[in-house]
Amino acid sequence: MPIYEYQCKKCGTDSEFLIGVGQDQAELKCKNCGSPELEKMFSKTAIGKNNIIARQHGKTCCGRDERCDTPPCSGGACQR
Numbered sequence: 001m002p003i004y005e006y007q008c009k010k011c012g013t014d015s016e017f018l019i020g021v022g023q024d025q026a027e028l029k030c031k032n033c034g035s036p037e038l039e040k041m042f043s044k045t046a047i048g049k050n051n052i053i054a055r056q057h058g059k060t061c062c063g064r065d066e067r068c069d070t071p072p073c074s075g076g077a078c079q080r
Contacts, residue, residue: 006030006038014041 003016008030015031015038029036 005041007041008033008035009037009039010035 002019004019005014005016006028007014011030011033013030013032017028019025026036028038030038
């Protein structure tokens with residue numbers, strides 16, 4: 001089952017949901033406030049090291065939330 005990301009229009013919380021075939025998306029509710037007012041987000045995908053598909057959600061190339069003072073990889077492009 002694919003994982004979809006939604007953002008709550010009421011409180012702004014991002015939530016991920018496993019959506020099964022034929023599942024009614026109207027049943028989804030915010031995991032923080034319970035509101036049914038959710039907006040589907042577009043998730044970024046990237047092919048990382050060893051051809052593993054990695055989801056990038058507001059993180060740096062090495063998975064940290066905050067940016068490094070200087071890029072850890074040559075040329076400013078992460079190789080990890």
